[in-house]
Amino acid sequence: MKNECIDCVCVIKSMHTLQNCQVEELEHNHAVVKFKKGNFIIRQGMFSTNVVFLRKGVAKIHIAGPYREQIVRLVKGPTYLGLPTTFGDKINQYSVTAVLDCEACFIDLNVFKAILDDNRNFSSFIIQALSKSELESYRRCANRTQKQARGNLADVLLDFSDHIFNSDEFFLPISQSDIGNWVDASRESINRILSEFISDDIIAMNGRKITIKNKSLLQLISQNG
């Protein structure tokens, strides 16, 4: 358990000025928790005084919409999870659920803030992370609304392949209805398009195992709606 924080990516990245005493303070004010897939890591509406750092695993961020839960993004550790939720309010503004087994580090908010105050590199690291994240949501917005289901599903598959699993062969971590919810399509549409992709020999499916067989065509579909 020793030196856990030292190994944390975000700590490493701002190591040059994060003093040993600060690392130690982190060390004594955090708790590493494991989550099996399907479990909540952060729950909308709950009171919280922690910052959460996702060390390992994949999780979905979802928020209560007017009718149903809406998945807004999928994240992969290592990354901070609860920054936007934690800074505005002490009540969590969205939920995070593990879609694969996860390991998360809960840091006391006050300790986190104190280190943020003491350490300019750390705070600028956080500012950059938040900025990137917002940019990403702009891009997603532009993509999702302009493409139709085929293109968005292609995007999701490419995202899994390129960013989450770094392989052309992977197990779908979420159900088809979740994919549908995420890209704003019905479960049935996702299913139909997947079959279509299979019969067009773009992918192969074996249960939830997906093999991308024609990536360039998939990229084309992703681009052309």
Add this chain to the structure above:
Amino acid sequence: MKNECIDCVCVIKSMHTLQNCQVEELEHNHAVVKFKKGNFIIRQGMFSTNVVFLRKGVAKIHIAGPYREQIVRLVKGPTYLGLPTTFGDKINQYSVTAVLDCEACFIDLNVFKAILDDNRNFSSFIIQALSKSELESYRRCANRTQKQARGNLADVLLDFSDHIFNSDEFFLPISQSDIGNWVDASRESINRILSEFISDDIIAMNGRKITIKNKSLLQLISQNG
């Protein structure tokens, strides 16, 4: 021109620790520029070493999508404009266009960063602003995708009335096609729904002047899709 920065909302908010020398440094490293409606304030793809603070006016943030420009949000001064764009990259990642006459303050990025480093209150103010902004985009995402055109248009009208103009009577600052683009509907649909709202006596229109006549009904429509 003196004491311009002192009057800036963001400066005021972090005044307790922003030292006079810092304000002065801001004072000497910024430029206030006026924009007529329709003009670019920030242009995607352009090199920039400034942080932009929108002092007055209303502007739209839009980003190049796969097919067309996509409006992602409307903002009203006073607010920072280019934070996400400026921190990741020196190339602007999206555009901002004045939809009403605007007044923006261009601050040198290095000066801004230096003050950020020196001033913990200021940087935590920025972190909070970014967090809020990201939260907002989650919420918008959940709303837009789950509601249909009527509900989204109702949202837009309420947003104008409640947040931008603070009045039940206002001039639409953007065209119907822009509204359509923003809420992911066609110009024609927006037009038809507006007519519907008029004949249902929910709003009145006189050119671009809108009068909300039945706000509670509008709120109902906003909630129920």
Add this chain to the structure above:
DNA sequence: ATTATTTTGTGATATGTGTCACATTATTTC
């Protein structure tokens, strides 16, 4: 003022996808 351009208004039609319905697997759960 007169032309050019952008916005708005409205029908007719096409179409992508949602919804419903039900059968068939997988996967939990006890």
Add this chain to the structure above:
DNA sequence: GAAATAATGTGACACATATCACAAAATAAT
């Protein structure tokens, strides 16, 4: 390992909205 629950497959159909096609206003440009 049986029962219960959740996740898939796939057809038939409905429907919200996009698209196309023009006409009429309203703005902007010369």
